[in-house]
Amino acid sequence: MLLSFETKxxxxxxxxxxxxxxxxxxxxxxxxxxRLRPLLALAACDAVAGSLEAAMRAAxxxxxxxxxxxxxxxxxxxxxDVMRRGKPTVHVAYGEARAMLAGDAMQALAFEVLTPDVGVxxxxxxxxxxxxxxxxxxxxxxxxxAIDLASIGKPxxxxxxxxxxxxxxxxxxxxxxxxxxxxxxxxDAAWSGLTEYGAALGLAFQVVDDILDVTQDSEVLGKTAxxxxxxxxxTYVSVLGLDEARxxxxxxRHEAHLALxxxxxxxxxxxxxxxxxxxxxxx
Numbered sequence: 001m002l003l004s005f006e007t008k009x010x011x012x013x014x015x016x017x018x019x020x021x022x023x024x025x026x027x028x029x030x031x032x033x034x035r036l037r038p039l040l041a042l043a044a045c046d047a048v049a050g051s052l053e054a055a056m057r058a059a060x061x062x063x064x065x066x067x068x069x070x071x072x073x074x075x076x077x078x079x080x081d082v083m084r085r086g087k088p089t090v091h092v093a094y095g096e097a098r099a100m101l102a103g104d105a106m107q108a109l110a111f112e113v114l115t116p117d118v119g120v121x122x123x124x125x126x127x128x129x130x131x132x133x134x135x136x137x138x139x140x141x142x143x144x145x146a147i148d149l150a151s152i153g154k155p156x157x158x159x160x161x162x163x164x165x166x167x168x169x170x171x172x173x174x175x176x177x178x179x180x181x182x183x184x185x186x187x188d189a190a191w192s193g194l195t196e197y198g199a200a201l202g203l204a205f206q207v208v209d210d211i212l213d214v215t216q217d218s219e220v221l222g223k224t225a226x227x228x229x230x231x232x233x234x235t236y237v238s239v240l241g242l243d244e245a246r247x248x249x250x251x252x253r254h255e256a257h258l259a260l261x262x263x264x265x266x267x268x269x270x271x272x273x274x275x276x277x278x279x280x281x282x283x
């Protein structure tokens with residue numbers, strides 16, 4: 001499925017967008033990465049025996065949103081980073097203006113991918129667009145990034161930190177699961193279980209990110225290590241301490257597995273594996 005995903009992403013991200021825009025877009029989104037969000041969408045679709053065609057579009061759309069967010073986050077006005085996925089960030093490689101436009105274009109392309117003329121019904125298109133828009137907008141990813149930037153040098157409680165990361169990182173991961181599930185048939189218990197699974201996994205991902213930021217080097221991470229600490233940003237390590245942050249990540253993994261059990265779905269093996277991979281990863 002991942003090979004098919006890469007093929008579709010390559011097909012749908014245009015090389016011929018004007019004035020080098022397509023080149024910058026493809027550099028941003030086809031340059032590797034964990035592909036966790038598309039994997040979650042495809043695994044959730046598999047769990048509910050859904051439409052692979054619709055789920056593939058959902059997987060590509062959510063990865064486009066994720067990639068656009070990284071392009072913008074790395075820019076000097078935001079996190080000001082020069083390395084992403086082991087190579088120069090888009091604004092370093094193509095300039096700030098083209099990087100900004102590449103991010104804008106990928107955001108728009110995500111919704112274009114979700115709304116084909118044939119193959120995905122209008123009701124499902126609308127549901128997928130709504131899930132993705134809510135997860136990436138002011139109440140989700142963009143709102144969380146705003147809180148993150150406003151919190152530099154300020155102490156946050158664990159509750160405030162959880163809310164920030166739930167929005168900034170967790171909600172888009174959760175939406176990946178729900179978009180995949182929306183492509184199939186499910187009952188209330190399944191939807192509730194997958195919602196809880198996505199919430200636990202999304203938060204676990206950020207906790208582990210904070211741990212890796214202080215325990216791994218830049219070569220392993222593929223991005224600048226220690227940057228949050230150097231920028232005096234609140235993290236789970238700074239709020240809880242390293243050992244407690246690790247323990248919290250394990251508790252969240254356990255919560256994710258329990259949620260899958262409550263879903264009543266029989267085919268959740270891939271979702272279970274992904275929950276483990278999120279916590280056990282080293283980059």
